[in-house]
Amino acid sequence: MISNEVVRHLQAILPPHSLLLAREDLKPFETDGLTAFRNTPDVVALPETEEQVKQLLAICRETGTPVVFRGAGTGVSGGALPVDGAVLLAMTKFNRILDIDPLARTARVQPGVRNLAISEAAAAYGLYYAPDPSSQIACTIGGNVAENSGGVHCLKYGLTVHNVLSIRVLTIDGEEMVIGSEALDSPGYDLLALMTGSEGMLAVTLEISVKLLPKPERTQVLLAAFDDVEKAGSAVGAIISGGVLPAGLEMMDKLAIEAAEAYAGAGYPLDAMAILLVEVDGTQEEVSEDVMRVRDVLLASGATEVRTARDEAEQKKFWAGRKAAFPAVGRLAPDYYCMDGTIPRKALPAVLKRITELSAEYALPVANVFHAGDGNLHPLILYDANQPDAWEKAERLGADILELCVEHGGTITGEHGVGVEKINQMCVQFGAPELLAFHGVKACFDENALLNPGKAVPTLHRCAEYGAMHVAGGKLPFPELPRF
Amino acid sequence: MQTKLSESFRNTPEGQEADRILRACVHCGFCLATCPTYQVLGDELDSPRGRIYLMKQMLEGAAITSKTLKHLDRCLTCRNCETTCPSGVQYGHLIDIGRKIAEQSVNRPLAEKLQRKTLAKFLPQQKLFGGMMRLGRMAKPFLPASLGSKISSATAISKPSHSITQPARKMLVLAGCVQPALAPQINVAATRVLDAIGISLFEAANAGCCGAVSFHLNFQEDGLDAMRRNIDAWWPHIEAGAEAIVMTASGCGVTVKEYGHYLKNDPAYAEKAARVSELTRDLSEILLQEETALRTWLQKRGPGEAKRISFHSPCTLQHGQKITGVVEALLTVAGHTLHPVSETNLCCGSAGTYSLLEPEISTQLRDRKLGHLSQPSPDIIATANIGCLNHLQSGTNTPVRHWVELL
Numbered sequence: 001m002i003s004n005e006v007v008r009h010l011q012a013i014l015p016p017h018s019l020l021l022a023r024e025d026l027k028p029f030e031t032d033g034l035t036a037f038r039n040t041p042d043v044v045a046l047p048e049t050e051e052q053v054k055q056l057l058a059i060c061r062e063t064g065t066p067v068v069f070r071g072a073g074t075g076v077s078g079g080a081l082p083v084d085g086a087v088l089l090a091m092t093k094f095n096r097i098l099d100i101d102p103l104a105r106t107a108r109v110q111p112g113v114r115n116l117a118i119s120e121a122a123a124a125y126g127l128y129y130a131p132d133p134s135s136q137i138a139c140t141i142g143g144n145v146a147e148n149s150g151g152v153h154c155l156k157y158g159l160t161v162h163n164v165l166s167i168r169v170l171t172i173d174g175e176e177m178v179i180g181s182e183a184l185d186s187p188g189y190d191l192l193a194l195m196t197g198s199e200g201m202l203a204v205t206l207e208i209s210v211k212l213l214p215k216p217e218r219t220q221v222l223l224a225a226f227d228d229v230e231k232a233g234s235a236v237g238a239i240i241s242g243g244v245l246p247a248g249l250e251m252m253d254k255l256a257i258e259a260a261e262a263y264a265g266a267g268y269p270l271d272a273m274a275i276l277l278v279e280v281d282g283t284q285e286e287v288s289e290d291v292m293r294v295r296d297v298l299l300a301s302g303a304t305e306v307r308t309a310r311d312e313a314e315q316k317k318f319w320a321g322r323k324a325a326f327p328a329v330g331r332l333a334p335d336y337y338c339m340d341g342t343i344p345r346k347a348l349p350a351v352l353k354r355i356t357e358l359s360a361e362y363a364l365p366v367a368n369v370f371h372a373g374d375g376n377l378h379p380l381i382l383y384d385a386n387q388p389d390a391w392e393k394a395e396r397l398g399a400d401i402l403e404l405c406v407e408h409g410g411t412i413t414g415e416h417g418v419g420v421e422k423i424n425q426m427c428v429q430f431g432a433p434e435l436l437a438f439h440g441v442k443a444c445f446d447e448n449a450l451l452n453p454g455k456a457v458p459t460l461h462r463c464a465e466y467g468a469m470h471v472a473g474g475k476l477p478f479p480e481l482p483r484f
Numbered sequence: 485m486q487t488k489l490s491e492s493f494r495n496t497p498e499g500q501e502a503d504r505i506l507r508a509c510v511h512c513g514f515c516l517a518t519c520p521t522y523q524v525l526g527d528e529l530d531s532p533r534g535r536i537y538l539m540k541q542m543l544e545g546a547a548i549t550s551k552t553l554k555h556l557d558r559c560l561t562c563r564n565c566e567t568t569c570p571s572g573v574q575y576g577h578l579i580d581i582g583r584k585i586a587e588q589s590v591n592r593p594l595a596e597k598l599q600r601k602t603l604a605k606f607l608p609q610q611k612l613f614g615g616m617m618r619l620g621r622m623a624k625p626f627l628p629a630s631l632g633s634k635i636s637s638a639t640a641i642s643k644p645s646h647s648i649t650q651p652a653r654k655m656l657v658l659a660g661c662v663q664p665a666l667a668p669q670i671n672v673a674a675t676r677v678l679d680a681i682g683i684s685l686f687e688a689a690n691a692g693c694c695g696a697v698s699f700h701l702n703f704q705e706d707g708l709d710a711m712r713r714n715i716d717a718w719w720p721h722i723e724a725g726a727e728a729i730v731m732t733a734s735g736c737g738v739t740v741k742e743y744g745h746y747l748k749n750d751p752a753y754a755e756k757a758a759r760v761s762e763l764t765r766d767l768s769e770i771l772l773q774e775e776t777a778l779r780t781w782l783q784k785r786g787p788g789e790a791k792r793i794s795f796h797s798p799c800t801l802q803h804g805q806k807i808t809g810v811v812e813a814l815l816t817v818a819g820h821t822l823h824p825v826s827e828t829n830l831c832c833g834s835a836g837t838y839s840l841l842e843p844e845i846s847t848q849l850r851d852r853k854l855g856h857l858s859q860p861s862p863d864i865i866a867t868a869n870i871g872c873l874n875h876l877q878s879g880t881n882t883p884v885r886h887w888v889e890l891l
Contacts, residue, residue: 017527024551028528028537035485035511046527073528074513093526112526114517137568138517263570327512330571334485334507385486386507 002042006063013055020044032073032080041082048093066450069200071143074135076338077419097121105212111142111205127212130157134323142205148197150415152248155373161196163211169203172446200452202445216281221315224303225272232274233348235301236372242297248279249373256367259328264321325369333382337394340416341405345375362397376414418456427463485509490545498581505578515565520831529555532565539582553590560835562799587702603837604701608693614665633878656729657685661693663870670886674732681777691717694736715756729764734869738804740764768810794823794862798869799831811887818891834875850879
């Protein structure tokens with residue numbers, strides 16, 4: 001529990017509507033987009049000014065009170081899960097777009113601005129912000145920086161880290177720093193890359209400058225249906241090795257198609273075992289040529305049907321279904337557990353096959369939604385949290401899927417972050433020396449481990465415990481493979 | 485989402501309905517993005533997901549205070565979240581249940597109680613409200629601006645409001661409660677247009693407020709009674725072959741279309757209510773269906789004065805009834821030019837009695853909406869609901885009209 005003394009300090013700097021203390025008000029903050037993990041916070045702070053944030057961090061530093069940061073609470077790795085005795089600091093009131101510079105093609109925004117709001121505001125200048133997580137309608141850019149979020153268009157345009165120019169942060173020591181610059185590179189170590197994806201462990205972000213891209217002259221989306229998931233998986237590799245780099249290359253299997261179609265009415269073929277959505281963009285000529293090439297590859301890979309979107313409205317519908325696919329599976333089961341592994345593209349067919357087998361072994365349906373082009377898998381394990389042991393079973397299946405990814409030379413997270421969810425799998429991914437190095441980096445910024453403690457990087461002790469419980473732990477298959 | 489309802493709700497029809505809705509929510513947070521109060525306040529507790537959680541804990545047996553009630557009160561019931569929700573959470577139905585239980589569990593301050601009761605009892609009474617409006621218009625110069633701005637000027641209308649040619653096709657129309665006093669010209673215009681395309685509109689004696697005003701103020705029984713009264717008033721005409729029940733206010737339309745839901749547990753009315761809902765159409769749906777006749781009439785009549793219009797689609801039209809693009813198309817067919825409007829999905833802040841109960845948020849939303857509707861500046865702002873019309877007009881000198889007046 002947080003002490004009364006800390007609460008009194010907080011009351012002195014925050015107005016009553018910016019400081020929640022009653023259990024009734026706190027409970028709705030107990031979880032983010034990953035509802036299997038819940039912990040009611042002791043205090044929620046909703047500051048409105050940077051001065052309040054500074055004072056709050058000073059109080060936390062002086063009293064040794066941990067702080068957990070939260071954006072819109074759409075994350076799916078439990079990064080914003082409250083920690084006992086900590087202040088939950090929600091940055092949602094910092095929701096202003098400060099400046100758009102159409103000539104430099106940059107936007108300067110506060111951390112609570114929604115990802116999509118940046119593109120909406122930039123649209124007036126024919127520009128947009130490229131990384132587009134599926135939750136882009138709601139997730140905040142501050143959260144995107146913390147998790148190094150990806151999205152449908154990251155295959156061609158990169159993750160958050162490739163699209164942020166600079167950030168202004170505040171450390172727990174009260175030091176304000178601008179990291180990065182308006183130029184594409186800055187002298188010294190690339191600390192911007194370190195901060196991006198640091199999951200609220202190093203500093204709090206106060207302001208972010210992002211790159212904006214000109215909207216392509218033309219965009220076209222192809223939808224291909226397959227009667228076999230593995231064929232769809234093979235087609236993904238074939239498209240890219242055929243020399244086309246699509247702006248987006250996504251895959252959904254039958255269950256995901258069913259759920260997404262029920263929400264979006266996009267016209268997805270409900271009898272297909274899998275569909276691929278392929279977006280190509282560029283000049284008129286490039287797009288015309290790429291559409292034909294992609295179509296040929298898809299048909300050669302065994303697609304039963306290839307359609308191109310009739311117009312922009314249909315393109316939007318194709319994507320609307322895909323982007324809402326996670327929550328839309330809420331129509332099929334009361335709860336879902338979203339995984340986020342990556343694998344080399346060539347391993348896709350084999351991994352898909354094994355996931356189907358695992359799903360049958362655990363008797364839990366798995367809907368598959370992939371950023372297929374980047375080999376980033378999002379198997380959604382469907383379960384019913386009201387049934388006893390259902391979550392535990394889903395979690396074990398999830399762990400097996402992640403370790404399957406590592407086994408094929410992949411990683412345990414593509415874009416959702418580690419949070420609390422994948423912290424045990426960090427022990428599978430990394431050895432003790434690497435983890436110690438991570439702790440060393442953390443200590444440079446936050447010596448007393450007050451920022452988001454217990455997330456993202458496991459202690460060696462935790463890994464030892466996990467290894468003891470877990471049969472596969474410590475005995476990695478393919479030990480010769482490089483881990484990253 | 486995992487739920488564990490307390491004993492007292494687990495076996496009630498309401499509890500079971502609430503549980504079903506709660507379990508459909510996967511806590512993804514997409515609804516935050518399109519919730520007007522969250523846009524303004526930035527607090528999870530004033531978002532749909534936060535309110536769902538507040539209701540969940542209440543239904544799971546946690547003691548609640550006026551805090552929960554306040555956050556539920558602050559919801560505009562615009563149901564924008566339902567349009568956004570990928571997993572199909574019926575938030576509107578859930579908050580009806582949540583508000584009823586919260587109202588029973590928390591003691592409201594007396595002044596609030598009185599204010600809400602006055603509104604719930606007074607607004608739905610057409611004659612009383614009409615009389616008060618006439619008085620209000622006389623007293624307007626002496627009233628504070630905040631109240632005075634809500635009182636619209638009287639509109640001279642050329643009667644009759646009934647069909648002139650008495651075509652063979654007959655449809656019922658709802659007069660409503662505040663609309664006849666605030667803007668009687670709307671139903672006159674609707675009658676004129678439908679008459680011209682061969683449909684005769686008529687009002688049933690004894691039909692009145694759709695029930696939404698008292699229901700949403702949490703006098704739910706009064707609201708249900710108003711619904712039963714309307715069903716009784718309409719039933720003989722339905723049996724006599726009235727083709728449809730036409731709504732000229734989308735706020736009433738969304739309610740009447742859900743009579744079947746509201747009265748599903750009333751054995752005496754459930755079936756009739758479902759039938760009434762089935763027959764209910766927004767005026768725009770009728771005209772879309774009769775598009776050929778409409779075009780023929782417009783051609784015969786010749787072009788009217790073309791206006792530049794910004795259309796505000798009421799939440800009860802776009803989110804409640806899921807009717808989008810229809811009014812815009814009709815106005816274009818009639819020769820008007822429609823301005824593109826941004827943030828079309830957001831509420832204008834009217835939301836029934838909300839503008840009176842939560843003036844601060846309501847005014848912020850109104851001004852934000854008017855900002856979007858005025859860029860570029862139109863000749864006329866059109867809308868489809870009397871509440872939005874009156875509310876928007878209180879903040880602008882640009883005339884705000886019901887779209888049917890422009891046909």
